[in-house]
Amino acid sequence: MYGRKVKLRFFFVLSVLFILAFSAFLILKSLEENVIYFQSPSEIKSLSEIEKKKIRVGGMVKGGSISIQATDLKFVITDFKNEINVVYSGAIPNLFEEGKGVVAEGFLKDKNFFLATKILAKHDENYMPPEVKAAIEEK
């Protein structure tokens, strides 16, 4: 027979291990559900199926493509190879301009149509999403 103290310690170690495993499980599971992937218009074009999950699309706002009404804003995101139409209603950041970089978060309706729920502000006038930069350098 083991002593009471040993049993207690064994129980303690076991519960610590259990708690650690449990929190690791929670974190990983939640991570899986709440991760938002970043995609460029070209990557979206090459998708085999449209996912229902929230994604981010990044690229440049195409020149002359912004049109605005009382409730919503329409524009086109391009990476100079492919482009995608975006409809958005919500707060517009300061540096949202034609010919400048933009990252939009939202849901894909089909390969040409993106319903944005958020436009991300970048606080540097020279900022360009890395994918866009790569796309421009390739040209």
Place this chain on the structure above:
Amino acid sequence: MASLIGSYSLILGFCCSLIIFFFSVRNFKSPKRFDYKILSFTFLQLFFVIVSFVGLIISFINSDFSNETVFNHSHTTKPLFYKISGTWGNHEGSLLLWLLVLTLFIFLFLIKSKKQPNNYRILTSMFQQIIIIGFFIFLIKTSNPFSYIFPIPNEGLGLNPILQDPALAIHPPILYLGYVGSSIIFSSALAATTLNFISKDWAKHIKVWVLISWIFLTLGILLGSIWAYYELGWGGFWFWDPVENVSLMPWLALTTLLHCILALEKRLILTSWVIILSIATFTLSMCGTFLVRSGILNSVHTFANDPERGLFILIFLFSLVFLSLFIFFFFHKNENNNNSFFWLSKESSILVNNWFMMYFLSVVLVGTIYPIFLEVITSEKISVGPPFYNKLIIPFLIPFLLSMAIGPKLKWIKSEIQNKMYLVLFLFISFFISFIIIKNLDINFLINSILLTSSFYLFFITLRDFFIKGYQNLSQNLAHFGFSLLILSILFNNIYSTEVITNLKVGQTFKSKSLIIDFQSIDKKNEKNFQAIIGKFKIKELDNETIILNPELRVYNQPNIITSEADIKTNLLKDRFITMNLVSNQDYFNIRYQDKPFMIWIWLSVLLISFAGLMSLLKKRYEN
């Protein structure tokens, strides 16, 4: 001229480091008498770093564009205040500030620790000098703030306008006092471990330093948060942005450390926790610097994307971690004599607090690091949004809050709960109040009511203690009270916030059931370094008086950036917050109007928490 002096005194400061290190090693071999040369040279080093820092400030004030840092981050039309704050609003200058705080703290430490044994003081100074030498090399080698450019440009590139703000001007120094203040905890914990000096006296002595950096870290985070609220127009107080997370992680570690130190001071337990947390706090601060400075995180704080800088910090960080782990495993003798815990005692409640805090810390750590990790391995770009944190943190806040209410009531070693009646009674009262509040709202009943119940519970229990216990444990009680107030304000803020986002032309009116926004006119105004477009909005809420709000758009000339200045009407019950944005080449303005209840209480409760820290610090002083 100022640049030149600054540059040379930086090198002299570096030489001092080497001299101090040499004297420390010599003195450590025969530590009968403390070698006052160490103290003198530490003072000299501090002096040189101050001269260098002042030199940089003077270069900024004089707009000396032969200095590359000044050229990159200043402009002649900038107001004097922002010329000065521009000194630490960039990578090079802020690192010089790091160095200044590092040297300041070791100097203060040496002065204040005269009662401590000589070898402990010398060893602490040695460890601190290792960190200082690392930063000197980093600064001089990869990011010298005094680089010279020729031909001398006529005009600078200007400071990013969103950094031209009073809260942000003082945010970096305050935050750094907290961040870098933890370096002294790190050094002395390592020294104490090596010398097997960890004792109740040591806990008492190091507690002061823990409190100081904790207070500054709390205030620094608060300032950054307030700034993001009104300047970035994000309209909230916390966004789980990676840059915010890297400041929260050291805070979580430091707060845990603060609680462990109490246990160490009273009962000489949890020594391993204290050492590991001291190491973790400073490592996380360094880690934050690395993530922010290397350009891995894209944010307002990313000044330059220079891989060399990132690599240097990373290598330095790993060597420090390796050194400290080595010391921990080889020198730390865990005396297992009084390690038994009775399940109901103050120390076990502190242990429970530790585990919760470590859980929160790992959630934040995973959420911040994982995207970077994944990008390096699979080159897939992802981001982790607020739902991740909310889902993982909120449920665990409930037991956390409850144990925060009960824990301080327990006695050391072995305790029983007395007066069970009122504890149960308060729980029922809290639940009743929460039930009434939540009942009529269209939100998830279960989680919200339980969360509200537990925060009300903490609120009432701590409130009762103010009257019952009076001055006994006042600072602890105040801090816990502040935390309950913080959680309550956050909850009410979340539940009752409303928002309207719409696009309006000048003269148009937005109408909804409870709100009328009348966009009356715009005005133009020319300032020294920007042109302002000021909107005039008449806002009428059904149950409220009419108010006029004047949000601004600022078009800065150098660099050419538009920022929007929110206009906020604050009272004790709620903030009314409006921002406007111009969509280029269009007549429409994008208007965002928010009703944010209890916003000011979020700031006030954090202030209260840090004030409690200050009280504990002062109490400590007059007790001695």
